[in-house]
Amino acid sequence: MFTRRKLAAGAAALGLVGREVSAQGQTFRVGSTPTGIPFTFLDTRSNTLTGFMVDLIGEVGRRQGFAVDVQATPFAALIASLTSNRIDLIAAAMLATPARREQIDFSDPVYGYGEGAAIRESETRPWRSLADMRGVTAGAQIGTIYIEPLRAAGLEVRTYDSVADIMRDVSLGRIQAGFGDAPIVSYQIAQGTFRGVKLVPDYRPSVVGSIAIGARKGDPVIARVNAGLAAIKADGAFARLVEKWNLPASVD
Incomplete structure (x- = not known):
């Protein structure tokens, strides 16, 4: 196979x-x-x-x-x-x-990293951390450790099977932010895989760990x-x- x-x-x-x-x-x-x-x-x-x-x-x-x-x-x-x-x-x-x-x-x-927050390219709100994003509708992948911290911070969380599905809904405006492993999201945005989205500038991750x-x-x-x-x-x-x-x- x-x-x-x-x-x-x-x-x-x-x-x-x-x-x-x-x-x-x-x-x-x-x-x-x-x-x-x-x-x-x-x-x-x-x-x-x-x-x-x-x-x-x-x-x-x-x-x-x-x-x-x-x-x-x-x-x-x-x-x-x-x-x-x-x-x-x-x-x-x-x-x-x-x-x-x-x-x-x-x-x-x-290798150590935290979550990255992706938003539409046109989004200009000055989000820097989860504390700034209370009430935001956000997406996270099923099985990841980001879901509960997002909910605890007051975000409305929708779950997805893949990061690609999350980024699609961010770009279409169905959700306001998408969360995933920062290196994965950053790499794919740089490669042109995820279009119409960007990482929140100067975002400070709240869930940091090592794979x-x-x-x-x-x-x-x-x-x-x-x-x-x-x-x-x-x-x-x-x-x-x-x-x-x-x-x-x-x-x-």
Whole structure:
């Protein structure tokens, strides 16, 4: 199926080290979302999942001697797929929150960021934070951690299956603001994917955290993942991945 692929590590294109993951080692099924540009997404030209987190888990596997079989999984189904043994790892734009840590284990932090607020290009109201947006009709993706903070701040929240659906309704004026992971929204606006919208200038996120790689509770694979991450960060390979995918500086 086009939504699955064996990754040797996307490292060759980066010039990290040109060895493939040993096919003789263990293979882990990795859940990634097809709509989380630039972290994980479906490349329609090659019909394969790609992105920062896909490259990262492939390179971790190469360093640690295991292969990865990346499978397209809706964001809201990632944890359930992991705990029910349909996948073995999660490599996506998933923040390692306390609530999620009750269900699964996470690796050491990978990359930190907060929410971004997208509005119509013609919108000029001086919003700087959620406190300024009480009463605003806003959209957020099902399964993300932004829904409850938005409601607690007094916004009227509508939920959507994807960030693209949110941005469509922002551009059409059906909702006044759309919330999503700031690097994902920023990247896609810059690429021209989301037209008629812009990020709120100088917006201060209220929900800040770090994404990490997920594993089942007690699975020893997380130690191997952490070892691979440490090596990648120490030798500059991580910085090259950040540059490749045009990510802003991590928010720690």
